Amino acid sequence: MSAASGKPAPRPTVETQPYWDGCRSGELRLQRCAACEHVQFPPRRFCASCLTADLRWESASGRGRIRTFSVVRHPISLAFAAEVPYVVALVELDEGPTIMAGIRGCQIEDVEIGLAVEVEFEQRSDEIYLPYFHPC
């Protein structure tokens, strides 16, 4: 947990550490299967398509479109009280996988399904930078 914000921060695992390293350096990373080319998120030990463990990390474009979204009006904890209302969306990345993240950089009324968005990162703790998206 970040001492500064009081907001919870994810704890990296062996499988997710390369993803979080990417976020910290400003790039969204996805796993691509060396056997079948399947691109997946969230990170796993095995390919979700063919079950091989031969997965490679690659930089994603950081762009996608909103598949669906929700407006959060009641904070999940006091640490988020000053931010409501805000938008959480499922973003379908150009590479295929879907990622859940907050949407920023526009009015809530302007968020719509199909909106083209691009990733940005916010520092949550010394180690963790979280992806958010804003309209392109």
Ligand SMILES: [Zn+2]
């Ligand atoms: Zn595969």
